[in-house]
Amino acid sequence: MVSHRLPHDIHPGIAPRPTLRRRLDQLMRALLPSLFIALSTVILSAGLSIPGQGELSFGIAAGTVFFWSAHRPLSMTPTMTFCIGLLCEMLSFGPPGVFLFSLLVFHGVAHLWRYGLSRISFLYAWALLGGLALVLSLFGWVIACIGTLTLLSPVPSLFQAALTIGIYPTLSAFFTWARSTVADPEQA
Amino acid sequence: MLSIQGRHALAKLMLPFFIVLAVGLIMLGLTRRPVVDTVRMRVADGLAPAYRLISAPQTAFMRLRQSVTGLADIAGENARLRDENQKLRRWYDVAVALANENAQLKASLHWIPDDAPNFVSGHALRDAGGLYGRSILLAVGEGHDIVPGDVALDASGLLGRVTEIGARTVRILMINDDASRIPVMLSASRGNAIMAGDGSPYPRLIYYAQDNRPVEGERIVTGEQPAPEGRDHGAFAGMPGGLVVGTVHYLRPGSPVVVPEASLDHPDIIRVFSYSNADHAGPDAPGRVRLMSPLPVAPELPFIPFQKPMKGQG
Numbered sequence: 001m002v003s004h005r006l007p008h009d010i011h012p013g014i015a016p017r018p019t020l021r022r023r024l025d026q027l028m029r030a031l032l033p034s035l036f037i038a039l040s041t042v043i044l045s046a047g048l049s050i051p052g053q054g055e056l057s058f059g060i061a062a063g064t065v066f067f068w069s070a071h072r073p074l075s076m077t078p079t080m081t082f083c084i085g086l087l088c089e090m091l092s093f094g095p096p097g098v099f100l101f102s103l104l105v106f107h108g109v110a111h112l113w114r115y116g117l118s119r120i121s122f123l124y125a126w127a128l129l130g131g132l133a134l135v136l137s138l139f140g141w142v143i144a145c146i147g148t149l150t151l152l153s154p155v156p157s158l159f160q161a162a163l164t165i166g167i168y169p170t171l172s173a174f175f176t177w178a179r180s181t182v183a184d185p186e187q188a
Numbered sequence: 189m190l191s192i193q194g195r196h197a198l199a200k201l202m203l204p205f206f207i208v209l210a211v212g213l214i215m216l217g218l219t220r221r222p223v224v225d226t227v228r229m230r231v232a233d234g235l236a237p238a239y240r241l242i243s244a245p246q247t248a249f250m251r252l253r254q255s256v257t258g259l260a261d262i263a264g265e266n267a268r269l270r271d272e273n274q275k276l277r278r279w280y281d282v283a284v285a286l287a288n289e290n291a292q293l294k295a296s297l298h299w300i301p302d303d304a305p306n307f308v309s310g311h312a313l314r315d316a317g318g319l320y321g322r323s324i325l326l327a328v329g330e331g332h333d334i335v336p337g338d339v340a341l342d343a344s345g346l347l348g349r350v351t352e353i354g355a356r357t358v359r360i361l362m363i364n365d366d367a368s369r370i371p372v373m374l375s376a377s378r379g380n381a382i383m384a385g386d387g388s389p390y391p392r393l394i395y396y397a398q399d400n401r402p403v404e405g406e407r408i409v410t411g412e413q414p415a416p417e418g419r420d421h422g423a424f425a426g427m428p429g430g431l432v433v434g435t436v437h438y439l440r441p442g443s444p445v446v447v448p449e450a451s452l453d454h455p456d457i458i459r460v461f462s463y464s465n466a467d468h469a470g471p472d473a474p475g476r477v478r479l480m481s482p483l484p485v486a487p488e489l490p491f492i493p494f495q496k497p498m499k500g501q502g
Contacts, residue, residue, distance in 0.1 A: 042235070046242040047314040047325075049454060054319055078202040082209070089213070090231045094318030096217025096224040101210035108203055144320045147218055148366055153387060156319040 025188035032183040033068040033175075034080045037061045038087055045091040052163060054092060055156070058099065059133075059164035061088055063171040065103050066129050069110035070117045071179060081107040095143045102136040126168055133164035225352060225359075232316065233354035236327050239313045305428070306462045308332050312455045313357060322365040322387065323351070326358050326458055333462060334358050337415070337425035340460045345432040345449030346370070346410060347458060358460060363433070364391050364452055371411035372433055372446075374402055380411055383433065383446055389453070390445035393436065402436040402444040409433055428463050 016022060028035075037060065044050075044057040061084065068076035085100035092099055109132060110117065117125050141157040181187070190198065217224050232239075258265060294301075310328040317323040328334065338350045340360045348362040349370075361368055368385035374396070381396035393402055402408075412429035434448040 042238065043242055045235075045314055046239040047312055048243060048246055053315065078199075078206055082206040085210070090228055091235075092318055093225075093228060093316045093321060093323070095214070095320075096221070097210050097212075097214030100213060101207065104203065104207050104210055108207070111203075140319070143214060143218070147221065148320070150366060152320050152366065160319060 022188050026185040029183050029185045029188055030075050031080075032178065033064050033075050034084050037064050037084050041088050041091050052159065054094070055160040055163045056167070057088070057092070058102070058137075058160055059167045060171065061085075061099075061103060062106050062133060062136075062164050063129070063168045064175070065106045066110045066132075066168075067172055067175045069107045070114045070125070071175075072183075073111055073114065074185075075183065076107060078104070078107060095140060095147055098136075098140040098143050102140070105136060106132060122169075122172070126165070126172075129168055130161070130165040133161040134158075137161040137164070229352045229354045229357070229359060232314070232325055233357050236313060236325075236356050240311075240327065243313075306333065307459045308334060308462070309457060309459045310358075312458060316359050317362075317365065320366065320387065322362040322368075322385065322452070323348070324360050324362065324455055324458075326360055326460065327356060328358055328460065330356055332358075334460050335425050335462070337427075338460050338462050339410075339425075339427065339431065340458050341431065342450045342455055342458050344451065345434060347450040347452070347455060349427075350460060360458070360460075362452055362455075363448060363450075364389060370433070371413045371427060372408050373411040373429065374400070374436070375407040375409050376403060377406070383408070388445075390437070390439065390447060393444040393446060396444075404436055404438055406436040407432075407434075408436060408446050425463055428461075 040060045041057050044053045044060075050056070065076055065081055065084070069081070081103050082100070085103040088099045088103070089096065106129075109128070113128075117128075137157040137160045138154065140160075141152065141154045145152050175183075213224075293299075308328045310326045313325045313327045315323075316325040326340070334350055334353060336350050336353060340347045340350060346363060348360045348365070348368065350358050351361045352359040362385070363370055363383060364385040364387065366385055366387050368383075368391070370383045370391075372381050372383045372393070373379070374381060377400050379397055379400040379402075381393045381402065383391045384394050385391045393408075396402060410427055410429055410431040410433060413427035415426035416424050432449055434446040434450075436444050437447045439445055
């Protein structure tokens with residue numbers, strides 16, 4: 001006799017009633033990554049006198065979009081990425097469109113390679129994020145140079161890329177925990 | 189309702205569509221930057237109370253830290269203040285004597301004083317320059333009459349000029365921004381130059397006379413710059429002369445820079461002066477030379493109407 005043993009928390013055929021409260025809970029959990037970016041962007045756009053606030057804002061937004069697009073695309077859809085990118089654009093005073101474009105590219109690459117990213121080790125995913133951060137930061141520098149018709153220093157762009165790379169392991173550890181707890185719509 | 193295949197196709201098209209929109213925004217930013225900046229200013233203007241709320245705990249903590257530091261070194265602070273007070277008393281006597289002398293000289297010259305400029309003080313809310321720009325957002329409250337071009341100063345010297353206006357906030361382009369060009373005067377030689385920002389803490393001095401080079405340590409003040417269309421300039425203010433900017437320093441031979449007096453790194457309380465109503469063009473006083481009607485440059489020739497050629501005259 002073969003017995004099918006199921007985990008204790010799985011009861012096939014039995015699901016909680018989709019009440020309004022549960023639906024709202026699910027929605028909030030699904031929107032948590034986007035809300036996290038929005039809140040961090042608003043806080044980091046205030047005058048807190050923290051060195052590299054603008055660069056940190058980009059790093060947090062890029063890391064969050066990359067992680068959730070690869071690990072749970074339903075929590076970071078193209079529409080959500082666009083809305084978040086537009087908010088970041090409105091709160092920053094950098095070259096217009098570059099922040100939004102960068103977030104969409106982060107989303108596109110992570111979403112396209114999500115199956116590959118789930119198989120490879122964290123270090124390769126980190127290297128991919130680093131390469132993207134470097135290329136997109138330098139793209140922002142090129143657009144700023146064209147906008148001002150002068151050769152600006154690329155140091156702020158390189159610092160932004162370095163900060164994006166440096167902050168990703170911490171963000172990734174935090175999101176790995178959040179994915180199975182507070183940001184999991186299944187647990188609503 | 190779309191079919192499942194239709195929804196899948198639409199979902200796949202969303203990302204390219206958004207990327208095209210983003211590229212469009214980049215193009216708009218390159219060709220019509222003021223449009224984007226106006227929208228950003230409105231958003232920042234609306235968020236000004238939130239920014240103040242966010243930075244309130246930090247401001248309170250900094251005040252507390254300052255108080256604790258002051259309490260820890262209260263004896264040293266007292267001694268320093270006593271010394272400073274003595275120096276200030278001496279300077280006060282000098283200032284009173286100079287003010288009296290100045291008043292006598294002006295009275296004997298029948299000096300017509302300039303209009304006193306209005307000013308608004310405010311706290312720096314946030315950085316508004318992005319990665320490559322150097323500008324700040326200043327909370328000035330509602331009902332201000334600031335116009336673009338007005339000058340912003342901190343306690344020590346010139347900080348920048350107003351570029352965008354919101355209902356409660358103004359954006360100030362700082363003197364070290366890459367787009368900043370300020371007419372300045374070398375105080376010792378009275379020579380003119382342009383102070384150009386380049387993103388570094390020390391703006392460069394350019395376009396000075398080659399036979400009148402800036403000297404190391406020479407003080408730099410703003411040069412007089414009338415509003416673009418004279419007195420009735422409308423919406424852009426001119427630059428008043430004589431405001432303190434900084435001192436000359438040579439980082440390398442042949443390339444003088446200005447060491448600004450103002451704190452460009454951490455601006456806090458800033459005053460924006462409105463010189464819109466100030467009279468820089470001088471009074472319309474009658475001159476000593478009697479005005480005459482302009483002389484004609486050439487004697488007038490008699491007017492000969494065109495006549496048709498007669499037959500046989502070619």
